Amino acid sequence: MSLTKDYWENRYQNQETGWDVGRITTPLKEYFDQLENKSLKILIPGAGNSYEFDYLLHQGFHNVFVLDFAETPLQNIQERWPQLPKEHFIHDDFFEHNERYDLIIEQTFFCALDPNLRKDYVKKMLDLLNLNGKIAGLFFQFPLTLEGPPFGGSKEIYEELFQNDFTCKTLAPARNSIKPRDGKELFFIFIKK
Template identity: 65%
Template sequence: MILKLNKNYWEDRYLNNETGWDAGSITTPLKDYIDQIDDKTLKILIPGAGNAHELDYLFSKGFQNVFVIDLAASPLQNIKKRNPLFPGSQLIQGDFFELEEHFDLILEQTFFCALSPELRKNYVSKMAQLLNPNGKIAGLLFDFPLTEAGPPFGGSKEAYLSLFSDIFSIKTLERAYNSIKPRQEKEFFFIFEKK
């Protein structure tokens, strides 16, 4: 059976509290990465944001120019409840692949692995389209064999290098040393810069 990973699928997962990917707070690798960013004016996107605990952290640290996009409405409502002062216009319910904006930084946290693997090339080209010159994608990619069972769908270092290297400079792609417990030894931290 082929899953339709559409708006209804994701909305149902939230409504039924089937959100095993949701760590309940920002994960350590992204927190540590954000902590070393000095420029609080960066325009940042969190795609497939879900409950976007990264947004909570960024907003609490003074980052104002943060946008999130998700197909499902429920997680965006959750974000607004937790952050009543956050601009509602920066919470976008929609399809990442239809977004027409430009960003300095895109944070990846369980979005790539939630997409059907046949969309991976589209993901890479859309990321490049959304980023300003020298813009970066940073975050986490899973390190376990790609299977048909998912989401999440896995991948390997070799596959990621092959997929991203034509359009992005690979600044970092290494096993995350500070993963949260359930994901230890199962994810890479990466920083890719648009060529």
């Protein structure tokens, strides 16, 4: 299966979006609630309908950007925020994007990528982050098989992937997952070295 832009766009158009929970998830909400610096430049890649974008804006974070190569979810977000400048909605391939951020949020984007792209994901995250910038969010913990998306992983797999370029601040089973993901998620914060 080829996980192209058209593949994802079709899934939105056909409403085959089982990952879309329709609201911000508890782990991300609780993480955002303890951030104090509202000026952080934040990227949400593979954003989909990104309810976390709305949450962050409502909490006063104003430097927040969503990126996706599927057009439909970006349009949905834009319709909710017509007053925002267009640059907050980045219609691009993650691997082609060039900018710098303080914080990048991960939720069901990494697991949506072909596992062959995992090293490129880490490298791209390094390029996109300012020094001491962070990636934070959730990775799935269930066995990695050929079947997906979503593609699984484990604490050991993620540690090995990120350890050369990032300091691991947290990588532990999430204690506040939404019910259907209970026991299946690791919450993490990695800091660019």
